[in-house]
Amino acid sequence: EQAVQKTKTKNSKCIFTNFFLLCLSSQLLHKKRHCVFHMDRVTTNSLKNQKYQAAGSVNGSVQVCENTSCCVGYFQVLNSQPVVHFLACAVAETSCPDATCRTHTLLRWNYTKCVCNTDLCNGNVTWMPDSEPPRQTHSHFTVINVAVISTGTLLVLCFLIAVARWTCVSKNKGNQQVSTFNSSPSPLCSCQTTEPSDVDIGDIELQQILGHGSFSTIWQGKYQGSTVAVKVLPAAWKQKFTAEKEVYELPLMKHAGILHFLGTGRKKDDGGWFIVLQSAECGSLCSFLRERALNWMQSLKMCRSLSQGLSYLHSDLHRLGTDMHKPPVAHRDLSSSNVLVKADGTCVLCDFGSSTILRSCSGRPNDLTTVMGQWQLGTLCYMAPEILEGAVNLHSLCSLKQGDIYALGLLLWEIWMRCSDLFDGHTVPQHRLPYESELEGNVTLESLIMYVINSVRRPSIPNHWKLLPQGSALVELLTDCWDFDPDARLTAQCVVDRLDSLGSAVTPLLLHERMFK
Numbered sequence: 124e125q126a127v128q129k130t131k132t133k134n135s136k137c138i139f140t141n142f143f144l145l146c147l148s149s150q151l152l153h154k155k156r157h158c159v160f161h162m163d164r165v166t167t168n169s170l171k172n173q174k175y176q177a178a179g180s181v182n183g184s185v186q187v188c189e190n191t192s193c194c195v196g197y198f199q200v201l202n203s204q205p206v207v208h209f210l211a212c213a214v215a216e217t218s219c220p221d222a223t224c225r226t227h228t229l230l231r232w233n234y235t236k237c238v239c240n241t242d243l244c245n246g247n248v249t250w251m252p253d254s255e256p257p258r259q260t261h262s263h264f265t266v267i268n269v270a271v272i273s274t275g276t277l278l279v280l281c282f283l284i285a286v287a288r289w290t291c292v293s294k295n296k297g298n299q300q301v302s303t304f305n306s307s308p309s310p311l312c313s314c315q316t317t318e319p320s321d322v323d324i325g326d327i328e329l330q331q332i333l334g335h336g337s338f339s340t341i342w343q344g345k346y347q348g349s350t351v352a353v354k355v356l357p358a359a360w361k362q363k364f365t366a367e368k369e370v371y372e373l374p375l376m377k378h379a380g381i382l383h384f385l386g387t388g389r390k391k392d393d394g395g396w397f398i399v400l401q402s403a404e405c406g407s408l409c410s411f412l413r414e415r416a417l418n419w420m421q422s423l424k425m426c427r428s429l430s431q432g433l434s435y436l437h438s439d440l441h442r443l444g445t446d447m448h449k450p451p452v453a454h455r456d457l458s459s460s461n462v463l464v465k466a467d468g469t470c471v472l473c474d475f476g477s478s479t480i481l482r483s484c485s486g487r488p489n490d491l492t493t494v495m496g497q498w499q500l501g502t503l504c505y506m507a508p509e510i511l512e513g514a515v516n517l518h519s520l521c522s523l524k525q526g527d528i529y530a531l532g533l534l535l536w537e538i539w540m541r542c543s544d545l546f547d548g549h550t551v552p553q554h555r556l557p558y559e560s561e562l563e564g565n566v567t568l569e570s571l572i573m574y575v576i577n578s579v580r581r582p583s584i585p586n587h588w589k590l591l592p593q594g595s596a597l598v599e600l601l602t603d604c605w606d607f608d609p610d611a612r613l614t615a616q617c618v619v620d621r622l623d624s625l626g627s628a629v630t631p632l633l634l635h636e637r638m639f640k
């Protein structure tokens with residue numbers, strides 16, 4: 124009888140404890156996230172401060188988050204110690220699976236970033252540099268940190284984290300893996316390449332120069348009866364050549380939005396390297412837009428093909444029934460000079476010399492290959508804010524893809540700024556590169572940091588666009604691509620979907636009626 128009584132008491136205690144934990148957890152579920160709020164002297168005077176202030180109400184050094192359950196911390200590592208740059212709530216919904224603010228990756232200029240999902244967790248950073256044994260360092264906010272949280276609450280938080288891990292579907296999930304053809308159950312090795320396609324320069328008839336890049340000369344040539352483009356690099360640029368060849372030779376790289384690759388070779392006379400490519404009849408997007416304006420349908424065709432090409436490049440594909448695998452690739456140097464226009468008016472991506480491939484083989488699941496090394500690359504005016512300020516994680520393909528989306532937003536803006544239907548009745552402005560007008564031609568790293576980061580400004584969108592049918596959707600698409608917060612940006616596939624829904628709704632007639640009657 125005593126034993127039965129004991130068990131009963133135990134059970135009722137257990138039920139009570141479970142009930143208590145459940146009540147507490149449901150209370151916590153509705154409680155808003157509290158984060159440490161702090162801006163250093165530099166950030167206080169910038170508009171970044173305003174942006175993070177808007178993420179929730181600030182009371183002293185604590186911020187109550189309005190939109191997210193994530194806290195962020197930016198630190199500069201000085202003498203192996205993280206020094207606070209700023210601490211706040213995350214601006215937009217992001218993924219923050221960790222309960223504590225841990226970071227191990229040093230970004231440019233010794234900055235590092237962490238995100239976490241418990242109250243005041245960003246006040247206490249765990250800095251574990253890759254090369255050093257893990258150790259814990261504390262910022263001066265430790266005092267106001269989780270010391271007040273009881274053991275019971277911690278248990279509930281653990282429970283919540285587990286629940287969050289299972290249920291959280293972040294906006295950026297589409298960034299991770301897109302398997303168009305179907306994925307096989309076990310990850311395939313993505314170190315495969317297609318058959319090497321060596322070409323003898325003697326088989327190509329070089330005809331005329333099509334263009335010059337920073338590293339190469341592009342020739343028009345005849346090869347096996349077809350007109351081709353031949354990209355010739357000096358012998359010293361072997362690394363750049365190998366980087367580009369490696370991307371083109373990945374399996375399943377054939378796509379309408381990616382320049383077709385025909386082969387590579389080495390010149391006998393001066394040891395130079397060459398890549399044989401499909402010829403894009405209308406040249407670069409930059410020169411194309413400089414020379415002509417477009418109607419709405421032409422501009423939409425360009426935007427669609429461009430976004431589809433990028434979505435394909437970013438995707439992770441396994442071809443059903445084969446062991447062919449195309450790993451995700453981040454372009455990292457998108458610009459209107461690195462997008463070409465074909466005779467049918469569609470765009471193709473080219474120049475993969477700065478790209479990063481996410482390899483998954485030989486027991487190293489997430490090995491990023493950037494043949495040109497782990498440094499910041501790209502064309503200045505297309506660099507995302509986090510790249511400009513050196514706060515991008517070069518070891519995260521997701522971060523690199525987000526940089527591509529920022530540049531994609533600028534490219535869409537560049538195309539639409541040459542769309543006559545969007546300026547019906549007015550002269551279409553001349554072609555301008557992003558920020559060229561705003562910075563009056565003085566596009567330098569310093570001026571871009573001031574404009575893009577400190578003033579949080581973007582290329583000017585004509586006011587009347589918002590009044591057009593679908594105009595708000597068009598403006599929203601641009602702003603969602605070049606959002607200051609990388610995690611809040613769209614995925615390339617999402618850009619394609621949004622463009623599809625814009626469709627042909629913006630017709631010249633409708634535009635004219637709406638704008639000028």
Ligand SMILES: Nc1ncnc2c1ncn2[C@@H]1O[C@H](COP(=O)(O)OP(=O)(O)OP(=O)(O)O)[C@@H](O)[C@H]1O
Nearest residue numbers: 334335336337338339341352401402403407460474
């Ligand atoms: N297949 C092609 N068909 C037509 N024109 C091309 C082709 N490939 C390149 N071009 C022209 O040559 C220019 C330079 O090409 P590309 O960007 O590949 O060279 P690069 O040396 O890598 O240049 P950078 O790194 O400075 O962008 C392009 O902007 C374009 O005008």
